[in-house]
Amino acid sequence: MQNVLEVKNLKTYFFTDEGIAKAVDDISFEIGAGETVGLVGESGCGKSVTSLSVMRLLKAHTMEGQILLEGKDLNNMSERELSKTRGKDISMIFQDPMTSLDPCFTCGYQMRETILQHHDVDKQQADKMALELLKSVGIPDPKATLRRYPHELSGGQRQRIMIAMAMTCNTKLLIADEPTTALDMTIQAQILNLMRDIRKEHNTAILMITHDLGVVAELCDRVIVMYCGKIVESGTVRQIFHSPMHPYTRDLLASLPSLDVKQDRLNTISGVVPSITALPTGCRYHPRCSVLCEACSREYPEMIEVEPGHKVCCHLCERKES
Amino acid sequence: MTNQSNNTNEKEVVLRVEHLKKYFPIKSGKILDRKVRHLCAVDDVSFTLNAGDTFALVGESGCGKTTVGKTLLRFYEPTAGSAYFEGKDIFAMSKEEFRQYRRNMQMIFQDPMSSLNPRMTIFDSVADVMKLHHMYEGEALSRRVYELLDMVGLPNWLAKRYPHEFSGGQLQRACIARALALNPKFIVCDEPVSALDVSIQSQVLNLLTDIQKDTGVSYLFISHGLPAVKYISNNIGIMYMGKLVETASSEELFCNPIHPYTQALLSAVPKPDPDQRSEKIILQGEVTSPIDPPTGCRFASRCPYATEQCKSASPEMREVVPGHFVACFQR
Numbered sequence: 001m002q003n004v005l006e007v008k009n010l011k012t013y014f015f016t017d018e019g020i021a022k023a024v025d026d027i028s029f030e031i032g033a034g035e036t037v038g039l040v041g042e043s044g045c046g047k048s049v050t051s052l053s054v055m056r057l058l059k060a061h062t063m064e065g066q067i068l069l070e071g072k073d074l075n076n077m078s079e080r081e082l083s084k085t086r087g088k089d090i091s092m093i094f095q096d097p098m099t100s101l102d103p104c105f106t107c108g109y110q111m112r113e114t115i116l117q118h119h120d121v122d123k124q125q126a127d128k129m130a131l132e133l134l135k136s137v138g139i140p141d142p143k144a145t146l147r148r149y150p151h152e153l154s155g156g157q158r159q160r161i162m163i164a165m166a167m168t169c170n171t172k173l174l175i176a177d178e179p180t181t182a183l184d185m186t187i188q189a190q191i192l193n194l195m196r197d198i199r200k201e202h203n204t205a206i207l208m209i210t211h212d213l214g215v216v217a218e219l220c221d222r223v224i225v226m227y228c229g230k231i232v233e234s235g236t237v238r239q240i241f242h243s244p245m246h247p248y249t250r251d252l253l254a255s256l257p258s259l260d261v262k263q264d265r266l267n268t269i270s271g272v273v274p275s276i277t278a279l280p281t282g283c284r285y286h287p288r289c290s291v292l293c294e295a296c297s298r299e300y301p302e303m304i305e306v307e308p309g310h311k312v313c314c315h316l317c318e319r320k321e322s
Numbered sequence: 323m324t325n326q327s328n329n330t331n332e333k334e335v336v337l338r339v340e341h342l343k344k345y346f347p348i349k350s351g352k353i354l355d356r357k358v359r360h361l362c363a364v365d366d367v368s369f370t371l372n373a374g375d376t377f378a379l380v381g382e383s384g385c386g387k388t389t390v391g392k393t394l395l396r397f398y399e400p401t402a403g404s405a406y407f408e409g410k411d412i413f414a415m416s417k418e419e420f421r422q423y424r425r426n427m428q429m430i431f432q433d434p435m436s437s438l439n440p441r442m443t444i445f446d447s448v449a450d451v452m453k454l455h456h457m458y459e460g461e462a463l464s465r466r467v468y469e470l471l472d473m474v475g476l477p478n479w480l481a482k483r484y485p486h487e488f489s490g491g492q493l494q495r496a497c498i499a500r501a502l503a504l505n506p507k508f509i510v511c512d513e514p515v516s517a518l519d520v521s522i523q524s525q526v527l528n529l530l531t532d533i534q535k536d537t538g539v540s541y542l543f544i545s546h547g548l549p550a551v552k553y554i555s556n557n558i559g560i561m562y563m564g565k566l567v568e569t570a571s572s573e574e575l576f577c578n579p580i581h582p583y584t585q586a587l588l589s590a591v592p593k594p595d596p597d598q599r600s601e602k603i604i605l606q607g608e609v610t611s612p613i614d615p616p617t618g619c620r621f622a623s624r625c626p627y628a629t630e631q632c633k634s635a636s637p638e639m640r641e642v643v644p645g646h647f648v649a650c651f652q653r
Contacts, residue, residue, distance in 0.1 A: 042519040140607070154608050184382035185546060186605045189590035193604055211520055214592030218599060237596040255524040256594055257549035262573060265531075266524035266553060272489045273519065 003068075004173050004205045005031040005054070005090075010065035012046075012053045018277040023049040025229040026065075031173065034203040038220035038237075040210060042273055046229040047209045051175045054207075055092055056082055069173065088118045091166035095178035097158035101150040107161050108146030111168075118169045133164040137194055156187035163194060170202050177209045192219055213256060217241055222309075225249050228284040229276060231303070235310035245312040247292075248285045283315065291316060333372035336508055336540045337394070342367045342403035344386075344393050348613065361613050363389040365564040366403075368639075369557075371508070374534060376541040378551040378572075380587070381561035382609060387544045390561075391510040394542070395427055396420055407508065425455050428501035432513035434493035438485045444471070444496045445481040451503045470499040473536075474529060491522035498529065502537070512544045527554055548591050552576055560584045563612050563620040566639065570646040580648045583621050619651070627652045 012024040024046045031037050039047045052058045054067055056074055067074040069090055077085065094100040102110060111130040112123065121129065127146070134142035137160040150158055159179060166174055176195070180188040196219065198204060208220055216223055216237070223240040225233045225248065233246040244250045254267040271288040274280055280287050286296040293315055295301075301315045344364040350356060364386040371377045379387040393400050396412070404411050407427065412420060431437040438447050448467050452458050458466045468478055474495040485493055494514060501509050511530065515523040527550055533539065545551050551558060552572055559569040560581065568581040579585045586603040593600070607624045610616075618633040619625070625632065629652070637649045 042521060156608050184609070185548075185590045186382065186586055187608060188592075189602050189604055192592070193602070212592065213520070213594040217594045217596045218592040241594060241596050252521060253594060255521055257524065257527070257553040259549050259552060259576065259588075259591060259593065263553055266528050268525045268528060269521040272491060272522070 002033050003030045004033050004035075004070060005207070006066070006068040007050075007054065008066040008068070010050070010053060010067065011062060012049050012058065012060045013062035015061045016277060018275070021276045022229050022279070023060075023276060024053060027226075027229075027231045028065075029224055029231065029234065031205050031207060033172070034199065034205055035222065036199060036206040036208060036220045038208045038210065038216035038223045039226060040213060040216055040223060041226035042211060044228075044273055044276065045226045046276075047226050048177055050226070051092065051177050051207065051209050055086060055090065055175065057092075084118075087114060087166075087171075088169045089171055090173045090175065091168075091171045092175040092177065093159070093162045093166050093179050096182050097155060097162045098150060100162060101158060103150055106147055106149055107153070111146070111161070111165055114165050114168050129168075130164075133167060134161070136167075137161075137164045138190075139164075154187075155183050156190060159183060159187075159191055160194065163191075163198070167198060167202070167204075171204060173205045173207065174198075175207045175209070178211070179208075180215060181210070181212070188215075195219065213241075213253065225252075228274060228279060230284060230300075230313065231311075232285065232313045233311065239307070239310040245306055245310070245317050246285075246314050247289045247316075251288075251290070283313075333375065335370050336373045336408060337371040337542075338406040339370070339390075339394070340368050340404050340406075342390065342393065342405065343401045344389050344398055345401045359614050362564045362615055363612060364393065365615075367559075367561075367564075367566050369559055369566065369569060371540050371542060372556075373507070373540055374538045375557065376534070376543050376555040378543040378545060378555035378558045379561055380545060380548065380551055380558060382546060382587075384563075384609060384612065385561040386564040386612070387561050388512055391429065391512050391542055391544050395424065395429055395510060425504040426506050427508045427510070428504065428506040429510040429512065430494070430497050430501050430514045433517050434490060434497045435485060437497055438493060438500075440485050443482050443484055444476070444488070447485075447496065448500045448503055451500060455504055457504065466503075467499075470502055471496075473502065473533070474499045489522075490518050491525060494518060494526055495529065498526075498533070502533065502539075505537070506539060508540050508542070510542045510544065513546070514543075515550060516545070516547065523550065530554060548588065560587065563609065563615060565620060565649065566647075567621065567650070568646075568648045569639075570643075574643065574646050578643070578646070580642055580646070580653045581621075581650050582625050582627055582652070619649075 008028050010024055010027050014021040014023060041047045108130055112126045115126040115129050130146060131142055134145055139145050139160055180191050199206060210216060220237055222236050224231055227248050233249050244253055251269045255269055257266055269288055282297040282299055283301055286292045295315045301313050303311050303313045305311050306317055342364055343366060345360040345362050348359045348361055350358050367390055369377060379390060381387050392398050394405055400413050404413055445467055448470055449463055452463060471481055476495050515526050543555055555572050557571050558575045559566045562583050568584045579588050586605045589603045605624045610623060618635060619637050622628040622632040631651050637651045639647045639649045642648050
C-alpha cells in the first residue's frame with residue numbers, strides 16, 4: 001500500500017513560562033491510501049497538536065521533522081503552496097462545528113468560497129456543486145440549507161456541512177479532530193456512518209483523533225496510542241483491542257465501564273496525567289504504571305516491533321522479546 | 323430480577339416525584355411582554371428514588387434531564403407537579419423553609435472548574451457551606467473539612483490551594499467533598515464525569531459508589547453516557563424531549579430495551595471491540611424543538627414504527643414487565 005502521509009520524527013515544542021512544553025515529542029507514523037487510522041489518548045497527550053502540526057496550522061516555537069504528503073514535505077512549503085494543498089489534498093474537520101463555520105455568512109456562501117478556491121468554475125457551477133455535496137452528506141432540503149446561516153442548523157447538520165466542505169476536492173487525507181465528541185449519541189452514529197460511506201466512495205484516508213475508544217474500534221483499521229506527547233503503542237485495531245501490550249493501553253481499556261456485564265467495581269489508573277512542562281524522567285507512564293521495572297524511571301524505552309505491524313514502547317515488552 | 327424489585331420495595335422511599343412539569347415561557351412582542359409560546363423542558367415526569375439507591379436520567383442534550391435535577395432543588399420553580407422528599411412536599415414549602423431543608427439535598431455539577439470559586443481555596447469552599455448552616459465552628463470545622471477531603475481521596479496538603487492548581491479529577495473530588503459536607507440524604511449528580519478524562523472517570527465513579535456504601539446517600543445521576551450509567555445506577559429513566567419514555571431497573575433495561583428510542587440509543591453506543599461492529603439502528607432526523615411540541619408521541623417523527631395513532635395521541639406509561647414501564651403504543 002502506498003502511503004498518503006508519512007510523519008517522521010515530528011517535534012512540536014512551545015516555550016512557556018513554566019519551561020519547554022514538549023507537546024509532540026519525536027513521533028513517527030504513516031497512513032496508507034484509503035486507510036483509517038485512529039489517534040487516541042487523553043486530553044493533553046498531544047493528539048490535537050499532532051493534527052494541527054500536520055496541517056501546519058500552528059505557530060510553534062520549534063517544529064522539526066518531516067511531514068510528507070505523498071512525498072512532498074509540508075514542513076518546507078511556503079504559505080502559498082500550503083493554501084493550495086490545504087482543502088485540496090488534505091482537509092480537516094473539527095470538534096465544534098459551530099466555531100469552525102463563520103456565523104456571518106450563509107452555508108452556501110462558505111461552501112462556494114472553498115469550491116472557487118480549488119476548482120476552475122464560475123459561481124453558478126460552484127453553487128450546483130455545493131448542492132450536490134450537501135445531497136451526498138444526507139442533508140434534508142439541501143437547497144434551503146444553502147441559504148441558511150450556521151446558527152439556524154443543529155449540531156449534526158453543521159458537522160455534515162463541515163464534512164461536505166472537506167470533501168469538496170476529493171481530498172486524499174481527511175483529518176477529523178474529535179468530530180463526534182460534541183454531538184449526541186444517535187447523531188454520532190449518523191456521522192460515523194457518513195464517514196464510513198465517504199471512505200468507501202472516495203477511498204479517502206482518514207486520521208481520526210478521539211479519546212473515545214469505542215469510536216476507534218467502530219471505525220478504524222489501525223490505532224496509534226499517545227501518552228504525554230509520545231506514541232506508546234501502534235497496531236491494527238485487533239492487535240490493540242485484543243492483545244494490547246503497553247501497560248497504558250491495557251489500563252485504559254480495562255478502565256472503561258462495560259455495557260455487557262454489570263461490574264461491581266471499575267478498574268482505575270492511579271494518579272493523573274503529568275504536566276507536559278514537568279515530565280517524569282524515563283518512561284513517561286512509569287509513575288502511574290503497575291508493572292514497572294527499575295529501568296523505567298531511568299531511560300525512555302525504544303519503540304520495538306513485537307509482531308508485524310504492532311509496535312510498542314515499553315521496557316518490559318523489550319525484555320520479553322530478547 | 324423479581325428478587326431485586328422485592329428488595330427495592332422494602333427500601334424506604336427518599337424522593338417521590340409526581341407529574342413534574344417545567345415550562346419556560348417565551349416572551350415576544352415589542353411593547354408588552356406577552357407570553358406566547360412555551361418551551362416544554364420537562365413534561366409530566368414521575369419517578370421514585372429509594373434510600374441508598376441511584377436513579378439515572380438518561381437522554382440526549384436538550385431532553386430536560388438537567389432541568390429535572392435543578393427543579394428538584396428549586397433552582398427553578400416548577401410549573402406543576404409535586405415532589406415528596408421523605409414524605410414532605412418540597413414544592414409546597416416557603417423559600418425560607420426550603421433553604422433550611424436543602425441541607426439534605428445537594429448537587430454536583432458537570433464542570434468542576436466553574437462550580438468552585440476561583441478566589442477561594444478548596445478548604446474555604448468546603449468549609450463555607452458548613453459555616454452557612456452553622457454546623458461546625460473553629461477547630462471542629464477544620465477537622466471536619468480534612469475528614470471530608472480524606473473521604474474523597476484528596477491529601478491534606480492540597481487543602482489550602484486554589485482551584486486552578488488542581489486537575490479536573492481532583493476538582494471534581496473537591497466538589498463531591500463540598501456536596502457531602504452537610505451529610506445530605508440526596509445528591510443530584512449532573513454529568514459528574516462527562517468533562518473528565520477516561521482514566522479519571524472510573525476513579526470518580528468508584529468514589530461515588532464507595533461514598534454511597536458508606537453513607538447511604540441516594541443519587542439522581544444525570545448522564546448521557548450509558549456505560550457509566552449501567553455501572554452506577556439501580557434504576558434508569560430514559561428521557562426524550564421532556565418526557566420519560568421508559569423506566570426500568572438497570573439490568574432489565576439493558577437486557578430488554580422496549581421503547582424504539584431506547585433501542586436506538588443502546589445500539590448507538592460504540593463498543594470498544596472491533597469484532598462487535600454490530601448493525602446500528604440509525605435514526606433519521608434529529609431532535610425537534612421542544613417549543614410547543616406536537617400533541618402525539620414526541621418521538622414519532624424519528625420512529626421507524628410510527629403510525630397515525632402515534633402522531634395524534636400521546637402514549638401513557640404502561641407496565642409491560644413488572645417494574646418496567648414504557649410509553650409506546652406499538653409495544
